[in-house]
Amino acid sequence: MAVMHRYHVFDTAHGVAAIGWRGGAVTAFRLPDDSAAAPERALLRRLPGAEPGDPPAPVGEAIAMVRRYFAGERVDFAAVAIDLGAQSPFFAQVYAVVRALPWGERTTYGAVAKELGAGPEFARDVGQAMAANPVPLIVPCHRVLAAGGKVGGFSAPGGSVAKARMLALEGIVTEPPVAAQASFGF
Numbered sequence: 001m002a003v004m005h006r007y008h009v010f011d012t013a014h015g016v017a018a019i020g021w022r023g024g025a026v027t028a029f030r031l032p033d034d035s036a037a038a039p040e041r042a043l044l045r046r047l048p049g050a051e052p053g054d055p056p057a058p059v060g061e062a063i064a065m066v067r068r069y070f071a072g073e074r075v076d077f078a079a080v081a082i083d084l085g086a087q088s089p090f091f092a093q094v095y096a097v098v099r100a101l102p103w104g105e106r107t108t109y110g111a112v113a114k115e116l117g118a119g120p121e122f123a124r125d126v127g128q129a130m131a132a133n134p135v136p137l138i139v140p141c142h143r144v145l146a147a148g149g150k151v152g153g154f155s156a157p158g159g160s161v162a163k164a165r166m167l168a169l170e171g172i173v174t175e176p177p178v179a180a181q182a183s184f185g186f
Contacts, residue, residue, distance in 0.1 A: 006053035007043055009036045010063055012070040012117050014165075015157075018043040019066070020050055023139040024058040025083035032070065033157040059135060066137065072169055076085070077138045084134055094129040101143045104170045108145050109152070123147070131155045142166040149174070 005027060007020040015032030018039035028046045030039035044050060057065060062080045077099075084095060093116050101107060102119040109130070113122035130141040136156055142163045146152030151174050154163035164174050 004049045005050035006055075007040070007047065007050045007052065008059070008063065009040050009053050010067070012067050012168055013072075014070040018065060019055070019059060019063060021055065022045045022060045022083060024056050025081040026059060026062055026135055026138060027085065029066075029084050029138055031136055031156040031162065038157060051109075053087070062138070069137065069169070074170075076103060080138050086137075090118075090125060091129040091132065092120075094126050095133065095139050096153060098130070098133075098141060098144055099139045101140055103170060106143045106145055106149075106167065106172055108147055108149070110147060112144060127153070143170075143172075145174070 004021050005020055007018055007028070009016060009018045011017075016036045016039055017032045017033055017176050018028075018030040018036075019026060020028035020043050031043045033039050046124045052105045052156045058081055059108075062077070065075045065077060065080070084092070085184070087095070094112060097112050097115055098107075109126040110120050113120060116122070122139040126144070130144055131153070133139050133141045136142065142154065142156075144152075151160045151164050151167075156162055167174055
């Protein structure tokens with residue numbers, strides 16, 4: 001009998017987050033949003049059929065770490081057991097490199113590609129891996145920036161503004177994200 005996915009929705013200092021697991025390994029995570037409905041809905045798109053449940057001890061510790069992170073505490077998620085399911089070999093390598101980025105450090109999509117022995121043309125593929133990351137924060141995709149240290153995109157709630165805020169929690173100051181809509185300045 002297959003082990004069923006479970007999930008839990010919980011509060012943080014920056015909103016409501018959701019985490020999914022199978023056994024003791026985290027399989028999905030959704031960053032905080034203003035209400036419980038949005039992260040729960042997003043998590044259930046990733047884990048259809050998952051049922052709410054009480055987290056086992058390892059997942060409970062991951063939740064405590066997420067809460068501490070969003071309260072501004074330095075947290076290292078390296079020991080959190082994750083199960084990302086089937087991934088392309090390239091995406092799996094990207095996630096391994098990015099997961100090793102410690103608190104307060106950042107890199108670029110191109111630098112990750114180079115570290116994997118791929119050319120700069122693979123920077124876009126690194127970006128696609130980051131956008132598909134099933135466990136943001138635990139695999140800290142927010143620490144991967146565009147060329148020139150620009151914030152770049154972010155598929156989580158709040159987009160690049162949320163990414164900049166997470167970086168700021170870690171003491172990384174970035175340029176303000178460029179507005180999506182131009183203004184005449186009056």
